[in-house]
Amino acid sequence: MTKLVYFAWVRERIGKPEEEVELPGNVRTVAELARWLAGRGEEYAYAFENPDVVRAAIDKKHVKPDAPVAGAREIAFFPPMTGG
Amino acid sequence: MTKLVYFAWVRERIGKPEEEVELPGNVRTVAELARWLAGRGEEYAYAFENPDVVRAAIDKKHVKPDAPVAGAREIAFFPPMTGG
């Protein structure tokens, strides 16, 4: 099981801050995970309707869409950051 | 009479912080004034031994060596500034 966490409007659209999922074997990268999540229901489709905008982190480090998800304990999806 | 004021090592070399002088008619610019002062004694010669280094202000505004001294109430000579 892999922990997924969501922030800001990604969290609001999906409707929950986190969940545990069993990743299918054909989901190898962050981009593939986003695509797979988008197919899980309209709330996910809404969150990932513009997948280029959604950023990701694996185990609390920023990653690119082609980053492998194998071995990840916690994968986060969130909009571009607006702190500071 | 024109008031001359000196600061930092210019003041120390000349040995006084200020004086009133009657400027000769042939002293038209700040550079000419510095040259004239340098001829007034060895303390002045020491202060202006490297005239390019000494900066000047007329009535509390920075001026270049070719600035006219006519009408000046207060002319200051000092080393490059080291505040901040």
Place this chain on the structure above:
Amino acid sequence: MVVPVIRIQAEDFDAAAEIARLTAGRADVGAVVTFTGLCRDEGGTLAALELEHYPGMAEEELERVAAEALRRWPLTGVTAIHRYGKIAPGGNIVLVVTASAHRTAAFEAGEFLMDYLKTRAPFWKKEHSVDGTSGDWVEAKSDDDKAAQRWAEPRP
């Protein structure tokens, strides 16, 4: 070795206390730069900003940004404090403090920290309007990306 001061907190901060922390009892610091980011009321329309963050990652990312600043500039101290939760107009959001023997390092490192923090630290701002509606999430600015990109090449 310089140990960065990194804090993610709901409470307010005190810039003077943080300057003192980097300068008290030492005489090798010649320059201290602080940057304070505050909540603006956007011409009177904003009631508050709500700052969401990714606990754990926020600290880690600020640590990474601070470590990178220490690698690039000869700093004697570096501090980054970011608040979360609801912040009213006029309130403090973020504080960065950089200390060095020389002013250029302190200034450049302060700008670097803010630029990097803006685009890398996992914080998100939601606007609450004075008319009672809970407004939109603040959109990231492409200017911020550009500002961060100017540090892409290592500097001396």
Place this chain on the structure above:
Amino acid sequence: MVVPVIRIQAEDFDAAAEIARLTAGRADVGAVVTFTGLCRDEGGTLAALELEHYPGMAEEELERVAAEALRRWPLTGVTAIHRYGKIAPGGNIVLVVTASAHRTAAFEAGEFLMDYLKTRAPFWKKEHSVDGTSGDWVEAKSDDDKAAQRWAEPRP
């Protein structure tokens, strides 16, 4: 209209109080940058710096530098405080505070003020050594001239 806060004083200053002066009771300030210049002990050899200044001109020059910063950047406030007299290592020498809606203006204006102030404000530093001798006058750095020159062209 922004009225710069300019002070030439023997007493110490308080950065937090000066930040508060530019931010209290208003909600249009998004960014405040402070620069504090401190006296270093130069590896333990320096007992104190003695700051001489040109009374009257020092204030006027800081006013001119602040006015130029206001002309170049959209600032909501600007403060420049410079001390004179004997200052021990670790002590404060100069404080510059810039406030703006946006961080880039605050940072750039702060750097500009320090660069200009260093080469234009009539202050001179004399070193007093720990061995009791009254040392040399600090020499102006060509780096400071170069830093000031980068602002020679008007910026947007």
